[in-house]
Amino acid sequence: MPSSVGTGLNPEQQQAVEYRGGPLLVIAGAGTGKTRVIVHRIASLIDSGVPANRILAVTFTNKAAEEMRKRIDALVPGQASKIWAHTFHAFAARMLRKHASAAGLHPHFTVYDAADQKRIITETLKEVGLVNEKSKAGLYVSVISRAKDDLLDAESYAIHAMTQPDSFRETVAKVYTRYQKKLDSAGGVDFGDLLLKTAHLLKNDERVRSYYQEFFREVLVDEYQDTNHAQYVITKTLAAKHRNLCVVGDPDQSIYAWRGAHIRNILEFESDFKNAKTVKLEQNYRSTPNILNAAGAVILNNRQRHAKSLWTEAPEGDPVEVEELSDERQEAKYVVRRVVDLVDHGASLKDIAVFYRTNAQSRSFEEALSLAQLPYRVVGSVRFYERKEIKDVLSYARAALNPADSVSLSRVLNVPARGIGKSAEEALKIFARDAGLTLRDALSHPEAAATLSPSGRRGARELAHVLDRLSADFAVLSPSEAMNAAMQRSGYWDWIENAVETDPEAAGRLGNLQELLNALKEFEEAQGEDADLSRFLEEVALQSGADGYDASQPAVTLMTVHLAKGLEFPAVFVTGLEEGLFPIQAGNASAEEVEEERRLCYVAMTRAEKRLFLTHAASRRLFGRAYSNLPSRFILEARLFSREEGPKRELDESPEPRTQEFVEPDRTFEQGDRLRKIKRGMLVRHPEFGEGKIVDFSGAGEALKVTIHFRNGKTAKLLARFAPLFPA
C-alpha cells in the first residue's frame, strides 16, 4: 500500500483509528487507505485491552478477511487468528452451525449454492405446473433471493403478495413457499437463508441475542455501501449493546444493488445511529492525478450522490489513453501490444490487469494472450467448485453426511449410470412422498415402490448400499480419506477413468478430482485435529470468485469489473466501453441502473495506480452475431476526447488513426452539399436526433437506407436520399 506515508497515518486516518465514542462511519474514497485504517483500528483496540476474540470484523470476500488477518498479525502478533473475521455469509453459517437446533436446522445442514438453487426452483416450477415458466427459473431465483435479503420469509411474502394483488407475485408466493419447504425438509439453506435465519435467530431467541450482544465488544463492517437489509439488521442487532460499531465504505463504489444492497444503509448511517461520528478520507495514495481526474469526471455525472472529492500529492503521471478498435479481436490485439510495451518498459506481468463487464468477454483476451505466449490468469469465471465432476462428488459427500439432503442425492441418483433413469427417478420420488420417507430411505426399500422398474430397483439398492458404507466410512476417516472413499465407492472415479480413452475431456476431469483431494489434504493440514468435512463443504459453498487466486504469480490478471473491487494494479485496461455493454442495456436501463453502471466504471478506473487504458470496439461479436456499438457515454464523460472544442488535456499523442478494419465499399448517393459518402461505423450528425453512428445499410441507389444508433439511445432507419446527415 501507500509506501509514501511510511508507517504513519494522516490526521483523518488517525482519527478513524482512535475514535472511541460509539458508532463511527468512515467514508473512504478509492485508494484512501481504507484497509489500513481497519487494520490499525483493530490492532489499536487489541492494544487497549479488547480481547481479540470479542472483535467481529466483516469483510466482503474470504480473501479480504484472510488479508486482514495477515496484516493485523504483523501489528499484534498471535492475536489475529482469534478475531471473528468473516464475510457476512460465513459468519452467519458459523452462528447457525453453533446454534443449529435453536435455528431449527440439522447440525450438518447443507449450504446450497446458486446452481443448486436454480435446480430446485426448476423442479418446483415443474411440480406447481408452471412448465412453460421453466426458462424463467433464474427470474424466480432472483426474486426469491431478493425477498430473503429483505427479510421476507415465504409466509411474509405471501401476505405481502395478498395485500397487493398481482398475479406474478401470487405465483412467486406459491413457488417460494414450496421451494422453502423443499429446502427445509432437505435440511439445507441457500445464501439468503444464511442471513435470514441468522437475523431471525437473533430476533427470536432472547438468550442467543443477549449473549452475542454482550460478547462482541466491537463490530466492524467493511464495504458497508454494499450491505443489504438482512445484513443491516444483523449488524444493528449485534452492536446494540456496546454501540461500538464502525462501518467503512464509499457510496460511489456501491455496485451490488442488483443483489439486494441498499445504498441508503450508508447514506443514512448518521440518522440510524444516534450521535454517530463521521470521518471522511479523501487523500488518495493510489493513483496519479490524471487517473483520478478522469474517474472523478465520470462519477460527477451521478445525481444520487454525496459530494466528495479525492486529491493526491502524486505527480501528474502519464495520460489516460482511449482507443477505438474495429472489433473485439482487434481490441485484444491492442491490449496485448500495450502489455508487451509496458513489459518492455520494466513492468511485471502481475502489475497488469484487464477488466471487462461480462465474463464472456474474457475469451478474446485469452486467445490473444496465449497467441502472444503471455501468461495470464482468469479470475473467477469457471470456478473450480462449480465444475460438474466436482459438484457430483461433493454431492455424494453431502448426501452421506446429511441423510435428509435429497437435493444433493437426486443430483447423483444416476451418476454414474446405474439404471435409475427418468421414469425410475420419478417412481422413487412418488413412492418416497406417498410413504412419507426421505429419498434416501426410499432407496433402501425399492421393493415397496410399485411402479419402479427392475433395473431401477437394482440401482436403488446399489446406491443405498454405497451411501450406507460411506456414512460408516465418514465416521472414522479424515476429510480427504472420506472424499476419496466417496469417489471410489460411488464408482465415480472408475467411471471417469474408463472414459479417458474415448472422451478427450475425461483426463482433465480426473485431474480435477485429484486436485480436490489435494485441496482437502491442505485443508486438513491447516485445520489440524478438528478438520471436519462438513466445514470444508461449507467453505467451498461460500467461496467467492475473488477468493483463492495467487496475486504474486507473474501473469496478466483478467477479471470482471465486479471482482476488481478492493484491488489495485499499476496498469489497468478497462475494456468494452460501449453503449449497451458498459453501461449494459443502455437503451432500456433506468436512471438508477445507469448510475450503478457509472459507479462500476468508477470502481474500475480507480483500481489503476500509474497507467489507465480505456478501449471500445466499433463492432462486437456476441453469440456469433456482430453488433455495432457507440462508444460508452463514460468515455465522453471522462473528457479525454481530443476534439477541437473540448478542454485540452491528457491526449493520445497520435491524433486519431482510428483503425478501421471493415473492408467494405463506400456507399454513395446524390444529395446537395450534405454527406455523400457513408460508411459503416461512421459518426454522423442529424439536426433533429443529434449525433449517431451508422450501423447498417439496406437497399441501394435511391432506395439506400441507413440504420443509425443515436447517442440519445434511439435507433432510426432513414432513407439516405432524404435524411439530413452531416459529418459529425
Place this chain on the structure above:
DNA sequence: TTTTGATAACTTTTT
C-alpha cells in the same frame, strides 16, 4: 434406459 444428435436459449454483474 441410455446414448446420440439436433435445436433452442442464452450472458450482466455474485455472496
Place this chain on the structure above:
DNA sequence: GTTATCAAAA
C-alpha cells in the same frame, strides 16, 4: 459459439 434440453435411435 456454447451449453442445456429434448426427441429419436440403439
